[in-house]
Amino acid sequence: MNARLLRLHLTARGVPGFAVGLAAVTVLAWCAGSWLASRSYFNGALARVPVVALAPLLAAILVGPTLGGADDDLERSTALRWRAWRAGHVLLAGLTIAAALSLAGLREPHTFGAYALVRNALGCTGMVAGAAALLGVRLAWLPAFGYVCAVYAAVPRQTDPVTALWAWPLQPSTSVTSWLPVVALFGLGVTAYVRFGPGATVFKSILDTFGPQRGHSGPRST
Amino acid sequence: MNRVLRIELRRGTAPLAALAMFGAGVWMLVVHPDHWAGRWAGLANYFRGSMLILCALMVAAGAWQAGRERRRDLDELIGSTSRPGWHPLLVAWLAVALAGSVGVLVAFAGAAVLVAPVATYAAGGWWWTLLVGVVALGAATACGTLVGRLWPLRVAAPVAGLATYLGLGVLLYQDTTAAAWLSPVHSGWSVHWVVPDRVIAGQVAWLLALTALLLAAAARRWRVAALAGGVAIAVAVPIVTGPGPHRLPADSGAVELVCTETGPQVCVSRINAFLLDDVAPVAQPILARLDGIPGAPRRAVDHAAAPTGTPDTPDDGTIWLSLEQQSTVRGGLASPDGLRADFRAVTWPQCPAKPDREVSQQVYLVSGLAAAWLLDEWNPTDPAPAPAPADPALESLRAMPLVQQRAWFAAYLDAAARCDVSALLTLGRPR
Numbered sequence: 001m002n003a004r005l006l007r008l009h010l011t012a013r014g015v016p017g018f019a020v021g022l023a024a025v026t027v028l029a030w031c032a033g034s035w036l037a038s039r040s041y042f043n044g045a046l047a048r049v050p051v052v053a054l055a056p057l058l059a060a061i062l063v064g065p066t067l068g069g070a071d072d073d074l075e076r077s078t079a080l081r082w083r084a085w086r087a088g089h090v091l092l093a094g095l096t097i098a099a100a101l102s103l104a105g106l107r108e109p110h111t112f113g114a115y116a117l118v119r120n121a122l123g124c125t126g127m128v129a130g131a132a133a134l135l136g137v138r139l140a141w142l143p144a145f146g147y148v149c150a151v152y153a154a155v156p157r158q159t160d161p162v163t164a165l166w167a168w169p170l171q172p173s174t175s176v177t178s179w180l181p182v183v184a185l186f187g188l189g190v191t192a193y194v195r196f197g198p199g200a201t202v203f204k205s206i207l208d209t210f211g212p213q214r215g216h217s218g219p220r221s222t
Numbered sequence: 223m224n225r226v227l228r229i230e231l232r233r234g235t236a237p238l239a240a241l242a243m244f245g246a247g248v249w250m251l252v253v254h255p256d257h258w259a260g261r262w263a264g265l266a267n268y269f270r271g272s273m274l275i276l277c278a279l280m281v282a283a284g285a286w287q288a289g290r291e292r293r294r295d296l297d298e299l300i301g302s303t304s305r306p307g308w309h310p311l312l313v314a315w316l317a318v319a320l321a322g323s324v325g326v327l328v329a330f331a332g333a334a335v336l337v338a339p340v341a342t343y344a345a346g347g348w349w350w351t352l353l354v355g356v357v358a359l360g361a362a363t364a365c366g367t368l369v370g371r372l373w374p375l376r377v378a379a380p381v382a383g384l385a386t387y388l389g390l391g392v393l394l395y396q397d398t399t400a401a402a403w404l405s406p407v408h409s410g411w412s413v414h415w416v417v418p419d420r421v422i423a424g425q426v427a428w429l430l431a432l433t434a435l436l437l438a439a440a441a442r443r444w445r446v447a448a449l450a451g452g453v454a455i456a457v458a459v460p461i462v463t464g465p466g467p468h469r470l471p472a473d474s475g476a477v478e479l480v481c482t483e484t485g486p487q488v489c490v491s492r493i494n495a496f497l498l499d500d501v502a503p504v505a506q507p508i509l510a511r512l513d514g515i516p517g518a519p520r521r522a523v524d525h526a527a528a529p530t531g532t533p534d535t536p537d538d539g540t541i542w543l544s545l546e547q548q549s550t551v552r553g554g555l556a557s558p559d560g561l562r563a564d565f566r567a568v569t570w571p572q573c574p575a576k577p578d579r580e581v582s583q584q585v586y587l588v589s590g591l592a593a594a595w596l597l598d599e600w601n602p603t604d605p606a607p608a609p610a611p612a613d614p615a616l617e618s619l620r621a622m623p624l625v626q627q628r629a630w631f632a633a634y635l636d637a638a639a640r641c642d643v644s645a646l647l648t649l650g651r652p653r
Contacts (some may be wrong), residue, residue: 032388050391058384065376138293141380145282146242153246153275154253 009085013066018093021062022100029055029104029117037107045111050152052116053169055104057148059097060124061141066093067129068137068198076197087194094125094186115173123168123182124148130189133196140198226310230317235290239283239318240325246279247272247329256556258333260340260496260549263413263476266348269330269355270408274390276355277362277406280322282383284366285373287318288440292374308441311367315437319363323356340553342480342495346473350422351408357429358406362386364436371440400466404428404458412546414477414493414526415470427457469530477527486510487521494524494545500555505543508565511596515628517635519568541568562597569593569634573641585643588650591615592634595627615650 010016029051036047067090069075076082098121105113124144132140148169156167164177171178230236250272251258258268288311291297300310369382393405403421406429411417431454438447473493480498481489486509488502505522512518519541528542543564548556555561569592571585594616619627630649637645 054384054388058381061377061380061384138376141377145380145383149275149278150246150249153250 009089012069013089015066018062018066022059022097025055025059025062026100026104029101033104033113034107045108045113048105048112049170051104052112052120053148053152055101056097056117056120056124057144057169059101059121060128060144063093063097063125064128064132064140065137067132067140067193072137072197072199082197083194086197087190090125090129090190090193094122094129094190097121097125110172110174112172116171119173119179119182120169122186126182126186126189128189129193130185132198133189133192137198226313227317230313231321234314234317235283235287236317236321239280239287240321242279242283243276243322243325244329246275247326248332250275251329251333255551256547256549258337259551260337260553261413261493262334262337262341262344263346263348263351263473263493264549265330265333265337266351266355267408267411267413269326270351270406273355273358273407274387274394276326277358277390278383278387280319280359280362281366281369281386282379283318283322284315284363285370285382286366286379287314288367288370289374289378290314308437308443311371311441312437315363315367318366319360322363323359326359327356336551340496340549343476343493345475346414346416346493347419347422350419351417354422354425354429355406357426357433361406361429361433361436364433364440368436368440398466398468400464401462402467403461403464411467411470412526414472414491416473417467417470421461421464424457424461428454428461431457472526477524479523479527482506486513488523489521489527490524490543490545491526494526494549496553497545497548497555500558501543501545501548501561504555504558504561505565508562508596509541511598512568515632515635517632517639522565541565565596566593569596569638571638571641571646573643584650585646588634588646589638591619591650592631592638595619595631 032055033048033051036042036051037045039047098118101117101121102109102114105115105117107113109115127144127147128140131143135142151167151169154167156163156170159171159175161177164171164175165181168178168181250268254268257271258265291300301307365386366379366382370378373382375381390405390407393402394407403425406425431450434450435447435454438444438450476491476493478492479489480492480495481487482498482502485502485506488498488505488509490498490501501522509520509522513520520539522541522543525542525544526546541564543561545561548561550556569589571589573582573585619630622630634646634649636642637649
């Protein structure tokens with residue numbers, strides 16, 4: 001029963017499509033990283049910054065649509081422990097992305113390689129999961145996309161703690177400070193998604209708690 | 223048509239696209255002001271350099287707009303109206319392209335307000351560079367529209383945006399070939415270079431034909447698409463087979479020299495003339511220190527005015543200064559330390575690369591000693607370009623009478639010019 005339910009869940013959420021996309025991103029990241037690191041006019045493995053910034057973002061964007069079903073309200077009405085399912089789904093997704101992308105940076109992993117890819121994969125996944133709870137699955141990609149693109153456009157060269165805090169996607173993995181926002185983002189994002197689920201339910205919960213009391217309108221029409 | 227366009231501009235993706243492009247434009251301008259400050263051509267070139275990000279955003283916005291009918295389940299409803307299918311698509315594209323372009327142009331107009339009171343050279347046809355960028359934004363939106371129509375996925379917009387970024391980034395690595403002209407992204411040519419009119423016209427025609435091709439394909443107007451594709455190929459062929467973006471001619475007006483009238487001569491090109499009052503106080507004390515030493519440069523000149531193929535090392539009494547990214551937003555000198563570091567070229571030994579690394583390292587240390595003497599009391603804020611740290615040789619050199627110091631430096635320049643390694647090593651020993 002559980003195996004069948006799992007298979008149905010994965011199919012309904014488009015996980016096979018995500019897996020294909022993740023494989024493509026991993027291969028692309030490996031090719032791009034190897035090409036950049038092998039150019040004589042670049043500085044070796046240090047030239048893999050674009051791969052470290054953009055591959056985890058792309059993979060996290062692909063995981064976005066799998067965080068919600070075709071009808072979230074209908075899903076919630078079923079007698080399932082959805083928080084456990086959500087936790088398993090998002091944690092597995094984050095770890096799968098991190099593990100897959102780390103394969104693309106095994107050569108010189110400390111220098112914008114596997115460790116930085118894992119860090120950014122967890123950070124971007126946390127942002128997408130949190131945004132799925134806040135904005136809904138349809139716009140879950142937006143904060144991570146905007147943030148990483150903005151940091152990438154800024155190309156900060158400093159590695160001081162303040163810069164490492166806001167520009168973590170472009171910091172070397174040896175910067176301990178750059179891991180702190182990632183841990184916070186992943187923790188908050190996953191917690192928000194597990195607690196509230198997909199859809200703008202965080203705002204609804206806040207409105208229901210603190211907003212003006214509204215009369216019960218009965219079951220909604222579909 | 224106008225009414226529909228107004229509604230699209232107010233209620234479609236257009237307002238968000240305008241906001242996103244404005245924010246992206248402001249962000250791009252804020253993070254690298256030294257790339258554009260003080261020069262009109264620099265601002266236009268930076269706009270084209272920012273196309274790497276801006277085009278990606280416009281592709282994402284176009285894809286988002288094109289997926290609206292599907293997200294709202296309006297496909298059949300719109301299909302049942304008497305309007306031709308291409309009509310709403312064209313209006314939606316126009317709204318996003320207009321709004322996005324206006325958004326980013328407003329941001330760059332703010333930068334123009336800062337450039338206007340500082341800039342000392344306004345000609346050079348930089349506005350054509352800007353125009354090509356605006357046309358490219360329309361083409362990027364059309365590309366997004368096609369992707370949004372063809373790819374029914376929730377993440378079509380961000381994935382298309384990132385793919386555009388990667389594609390344009392790969393093209394940047396081919397920037398020495400003529401095919402680089404087909405990319406809307408500026409490949410980083412200098413502010414005093416002139417892009418030939420033939421290329422500008424070709425780029426505009428190519429981007430317009432590409433826009434028509436993409437929109438026709440999105441609207442499934444295959445005959446129009448074939449015609450636009452033919453035009454695009456016809457325009458692209460002469461561009462691709464022509465000369466590439468390297469070795470562009472310099473704008474003679476931009477590189478006209480403006481020089482100091484008192485003290486050792488410092489000259490900057492007309493386009494960098496606003497920096498002269500800040501460059502002179504940095505360069506003149508160093509030139510004064512070199513005054514009268516045989517073989518030393520007598521004047522400092524903006525590298526923008528250097529003839530093609532001029533070596534970095536001085537051999538005709540001129541030291542070349544790089545002012546390309548030396549301007550602050552208010553027109554001041556961004557990095558006096560960087561400017562002083564340009565004078566290190568005076569002390570470079572004219573030695574070919576040799577396999578004996580130990581000797582090369584010793585020669586490098588003597589070169590650092592000479593640079594430390596030349597840039598006396600240099601206290602850089604950025605340690606990267608600093609000469610070799612003070613050592614007993616430098617201390618003993620500084621302890622000598624000034625006449626002997628100057629004689630030592632003259633001997634050094636003579637040995638460095640001849641690459642006389644033994645003489646250089648002798649000069650490097652403490653006395």
